Amino acid sequence: GIQVEQSPPDLILQEGANSTLRCNFSDSVNNLQWFHQNPWGQLINLFYIPSGTKQNGRLSATTVATERYSLLYISSSQTTDSGVYFCAARNSGNTPLVFGKGTRLSVIA
Amino acid sequence: GAVVSQHPSRVICKSGTSVKIECRSLDFQATTMFWYRQFPKQSLMLMATSNEGSKATYEQGVEKDKFLINHASLTLSTLTVTSAHPEDSSFYICSATDGPGELFFGEGSRLTVL
Numbered sequence: 001g002i003q004v005e006q007s008p009p010d011l012i013l014q015e016g017a018n019s020t021l022r023c024n025f026s027d028s029v030n031n032l033q034w035f036h037q038n039p040w041g042q043l044i045n046l047f048y049i050p051s052g053t054k055q056n057g058r059l060s061a062t063t064v065a066t067e068r069y070s071l072l073y074i075s076s077s078q079t080t081d082s083g084v085y086f087c088a089a090r091n092s093g094n095t096p097l098v099f100g101k102g103t104r105l106s107v108i109a
Numbered sequence: 110g111a112v113v114s115q116h117p118s119r120v121i122c123k124s125g126t127s128v129k130i131e132c133r134s135l136d137f138q139a140t141t142m143f144w145y146r147q148f149p150k151q152s153l154m155l156m157a158t159s160n161e162g163s164k165a166t167y168e169q170g171v172e173k174d175k176f177l178i179n180h181a182s183l184t185l186s187t188l189t190v191t192s193a194h195p196e197d198s199s200f201y202i203c204s205a206t207d208g209p210g211e212l213f214f215g216e217g218s219r220l221t222v223l
Contacts, residue, residue: 030209041147041200041217048211086152093209094160096143099153 002027002091006100013077013107021072021103023087032063033097034072035086043086046072077107111137113205115215122193123223130188130218132203138183139205143212144176147200156201159186193222 003026013019025032034046047054047061049070054061058077063070074081084104088097112135122128132142141160145153157173159165159180167173175197177189186205190197202217 031211033211035214041202041219043202043214043217045211045214088153088212090212094141094158094206096155096158097204097212098155099145101152 001095002029002089002098004087004089004098004100006085006087006103008103009101010104011106013105015077015079015107015109017077017107018073018075019077019105021074021085021087021105023070023072023089023100025068025070025087025089027068027091029065029068029089029091030093031091031097032070032087032089034061034070035088036081037084037086037102039083046085074105077105079107079109081105082107111135111205111207111211111213113139113203113213113215115203115218117218118216119219119221121221121223124194125192127189127191128193128220130190130201130203130220132186132188132205132215134184134205134207134213137205137207139186140183140207142180142186142203142205144178144186144188145202145204147202147217153202156188190220193220195222198222 036044051065084102088099144156157165157167165178180186204214
């Protein structure tokens with residue numbers, strides 16, 4: 001099945017800094033999603049982005065499907081951005097999303 | 110986006126008892142639901158796939174007799190942890206879809222077995 005790798009595994013940022021999180025996947029995809037897991041465990045859906053670029057406030061994401069990677073950009077980071085960011089992908093119809101191991105982000109004031 | 114509701118959000122039970130977790134799609138018909146488990150500081154691991162009206166498909170290493178999954182309608186799937194033991198303590202999350210597009214996730218259920 002498809003494999004999903006995320007980097008870096010851990011990231012510490014000063015408040016106000018920008019960052020880029022990377023997600024590589026091993027096969028073509030028809031679905032790629034980015035999530036933020038908050039301290040209570042809830043998965044917040046950030047982007048559904050099998051291809052192209054999307055922006056939502058300080059966050060944006062780009063997926064280059066032909067090169068099998070996706071990037072999540074966080075600009076002007078805030079302490080509330082802390083948590084774990086997951087990338088997940090699937091490559092056919094009703095198959096499940098396969099998750100990467102996540103990037104643990106800590107934003108310090 | 111579509112809404113998936115999961116209940117209960119937290120449950121504490123004694124060893125040997127059974128616990129049922131519900132996953133509902135509130136505004137769409139979920140032809141397929143997936144159940145994931147997440148241990149502390151780890152990623153989400155797929156437990157099983159359920160399609161409405163048919164038996165669930167379990168991932169290797171997941172005991173089908175311990176984790177009973179029922180998907181009796183297009184809006185409801187249930188996961189029952191039978192004869193729970195402390196090692197079953199985990200965070201369980203369901204997701205639902207009506208096709209090949211975006212998957213929507215419930216809020217998760219944190220199970221603690223004493």
